[in-house]
Amino acid sequence: xxxxxxxxxxxxxxxxxxxxxxxxxxxxxxxxxxxxxxxxxxxxxxxxxxxxxxxxxxxxxxxxxxxxxxxxxxxxxxxxxxxxxxxxxxxxxxxxxxxxxxxxxxxxxxxxxxxxxxxxxxxxxxxxxxxxxxxxxxxxxxxxxxxxxxxxxxxxxxxxxxxxxxxxxxxxxxxxxxxxxxxxxxxxxxxxxxxxxxxxxxxxxxxxxxxxxx
Numbered sequence: 001x002x003x004x005x006x007x008x009x010x011x012x013x014x015x016x017x018x019x020x021x022x023x024x025x026x027x028x029x030x031x032x033x034x035x036x037x038x039x040x041x042x043x044x045x046x047x048x049x050x051x052x053x054x055x056x057x058x059x060x061x062x063x064x065x066x067x068x069x070x071x072x073x074x075x076x077x078x079x080x081x082x083x084x085x086x087x088x089x090x091x092x093x094x095x096x097x098x099x100x101x102x103x104x105x106x107x108x109x110x111x112x113x114x115x116x117x118x119x120x121x122x123x124x125x126x127x128x129x130x131x132x133x134x135x136x137x138x139x140x141x142x143x144x145x146x147x148x149x150x151x152x153x154x155x156x157x158x159x160x161x162x163x164x165x166x167x168x169x170x171x172x173x174x175x176x177x178x179x180x181x182x183x184x185x186x187x188x189x190x191x192x193x194x195x196x197x198x199x200x201x202x203x204x205x206x207x208x209x210x211x212x213x214x
Contacts, residue, residue, distance in 0.1 A: 010039075010046040010047065010048060011046065011047045011048070011049055011052065012044075012045075012046060013027055013028060013031075013044070013045045013047075016047045016052055019052070019191065020052075020056065027045075028045065031045050031047075036052070036055050036059075037051045037055060038051075049149070053149070054135050056195070056198075057137075057139060057145070057198060057202075058139065065203060079159055079193055079196075080196075080200065081161065081197050081200035081201065081204070084160055084161040084197070085161050085163055085184075089109055089110070089113060089160060089161065089162045089163060090109070090162070090163040090164075090165070091105065091106075091108075091162075091163070091164045091165070092165045093165070093167075094106075094164040094165060094166040094170075094183065096166055096168050096169065096170035096171075097170060099129070099132055099172060099173070100129065102164070102166070102170060102172065103125055103128045103129060103132070103146060104125060105164060106128075106146060106162050106164050106185040107121050107124050107125045107128070107162075107185070108121075109162040109163075109164065110124070110156060110160055110162050110185070110187070113160075114157070115156050115157050115158065115187075116155060116156050116157065120155050120156070123155055124148065124155040124156070124187070127148040127149060127150075127153065127155065128146050128147070128148060128185075130149060131146065131147065131148060131149045132146065132173075134149075136172060136173035136174060136175070138172040138173060138175065138180045139174075139175055140205045141176060141178070142169075142174075142178065142180060142181045142182060143180065143181070143182045143183075143184070143205055144172050144174070144180045144182070144183050145183075145186055145201060146183060146184075146185050146186070147185070147186040147194070147198075148187065151187075151188045151189060151190055151191050151193070155187065156187040156189065158189065159187065159188050159193055160187050161184055161185065161186055161187070161197065162183075162185040162187075163182070163183065163184055163185075164182070164183040164185070165181065165182055165183075166180065166181055166182075166183070169181045184201060186201075
């Protein structure tokens with residue numbers, strides 16, 4: 001869609017450095033070494049937002065616990081993953097099926113709790129589908145983290161995380177080609193909180209027993 005293309009516009013090295021909370025020099029070193037995908041033309045680096053986001057989520061999986069804790073604390077926001085994951089925003093009976101079917105069930109959790117209107121629910125679903133068409137968010141073993149490409153689009157009335165459990169597992173184009181059982185739909189409302197929530201999830205999901213306990 002046109003909105004998706006706009007959200008995926010090229011970003012300058014200054015924009016990406018600010019987004020990732022690192023210096024431009026550190027970002028340039030990462031790009032030069034192939035550590036982060038980018039394009040260099042006339043000595044100027046540019047980066048696609050979609051590629052940066054996908055790289056960032058993968059990068060967080062490799063950070064140490066100490067580094068993740070520092071990233072989480074750097075936001076300074078009192079909002080935490082724990083405060084957003086609530087019983088009323090959890091569906092323990094997600095039905096297996098297509099990505100579209102699973103995403104509709106996750107959006108329905110927010111809609112039933114008054115966090116998104118009928119019209120915005122349709123837009124949110126569209127944005128989630130757009131995101132999944134770029135690359136699957138099922139990047140953890142048995143776990144997917146669907147989210148809109150642009151956290152600041154204002155599709156939800158306040159930050160929210162909906163949790164869905166599919167007991168039988170379902171196909172979600174996971175990186176390991178295995179079934180996905182747990183879904184965290186992250187709707188942060190702004191980029192800084194989005195990064196913080198993804199970092200917290202990356203930390204929690206290192207516990208190998210967590211998926212089966214859920």
